[in-house]
Amino acid sequence: MAGTGSSALPTLVAGGGIGGLAAALGLAQKGFSVLVLEKAPALGEIGAGIQLGPNAFHAFDYLGIGEAARGMAVYIDQLRLMDALTAEEITHIDLGEAFRARFRNPYAVVHRGDLHKVFLSACREHPRIELRVNSEVVTYDQDGSTVEVRLASGEAVEGAVLIGADGLWSNVRRQLVADGPPRVSGHTTYRSVIPTEHMPEELRWNAATLWAGPKCHIVHYPLSGWKLFNLVVTYHNDAPQPVAGKPVSREEVRSGFEHVHERARKIIEHGTDWKLWVLCDRDPVENWVDGRVTLLGDAAHPMMQYFAQGACMAMEDAVCLSHMMAAQRDDPERALERYRARRVVRTARVQLQSRAIGDHIYHPAGAHAAVRNAIMRAKSSDDYYAHLAWLYGETGVD
DSSP states (O other), rough: OOOOOGSSSOOEOOOOHHHHHHHHHHHHHOOOEEEOOOOSSSSSOOEEEEEEOHHHHHHHHHHHHHHHHHHEEEEEEEEEETTTTTTTEEEEEEHHHHHHHSSOOOOEEEEHHHHHHHHHHHHHHHHTTEESSSOOOEEEOSSSSSSEEEEESSSSEEEEEEEOOOOOOOOHHHHHHHSSSOOOEEEEEEEEEEEEESSGGGGSSEEEEEEEEEEEEEEEEETTTTTTEEEEEEEEOOOSSSSEEEEEOOOHHHHHTTTSOHHHHHHHHHOSSSSEEEEEEOOOOOOOOOOOOOOOOGGGGGOOOOGGGGHHHHHHHHHHHHHHHHHHHTHHHHHHHHHHHHHHHHHHHHHHHHHHHHHIIISHHHHHHHHHHHHHHHHHHHHHHHHHHHHOOOOOOO
16 A cells, blocks of 8 residues: 555545445545545436435435425425325325424435435535446455555555445455355345326325335336425345335236235236336444444445435434534544444434334234324324434434
């Protein structure tokens, strides 16, 4: 490794997704030079809609993109849980004035690509951030004062610190944690986005709606200024292998939902260009740091989608990391350890509760489902606010 002083070197960020760009933006605002190394040939995001709790908006404001993020979000009125067998509402959580007053920010839904563009634009405009594509970080080495990464091309790049924000299949994590491949959940998710006029009129609710059924659920909500509806249907079919973005037929999607009520089932008929993902996550770990190297977002704590917090946790990570790096500017190893210590329990809690939600709220059958319905119907919106205060009322970044 070259003997260049670390103070003259950039912070390296492996991965140009939402988490990586958020980290770059937070660090640049604290005066650090940042080099983002993205393996893809272009910077962009695949996928469709994501949900954003109030904690996401706390992070947006800190990162200086609050106005832009709010401008492209759809502000929904409710989180609505339906029984997919009876087509009856189980419960709903109001997201209006009382919710916003309690948590100081709204709940919204956005298109993942639109949100990524907001971060990308902010990073491109910042003079301290450099973005490189076709630059997959494969391994790293360090000597106590610098970090050197080796790219897939064979090129070596030197930096002061390395942030592994390279997702579920992170190369940085593979070296740092060495815990093998992700856990395959056996849950298969199918995604589609349709024009609003193709959504059944009686279901065009301004809500993030989830139809819960035995070993399956269906989610829909409006996107992109109500031009589109996001459809996500999930079937617990014990799929054995990870799959990402595979095109599938409507008939394949339909086959996992033949047992649910016609009102819920017909939503699937309006989807087009369905794509399949087999969901994966990992068990929580505590060792996110190796000297001047750390992990962020899905590389650190990949989680099931059921708490709608994956992107939110990555953005919180970015805010916390930039705080700690600025507070310990001359001791990055201590800064990374303080970041890890402040984030690991909160993110592990979300990982574990995301699994539990899938098993005990979204997919149960029979008496288990009847107990779920009775418990959830007995709660008011205020009860749910109190239950969610640890997540939405805190940020885990201060």
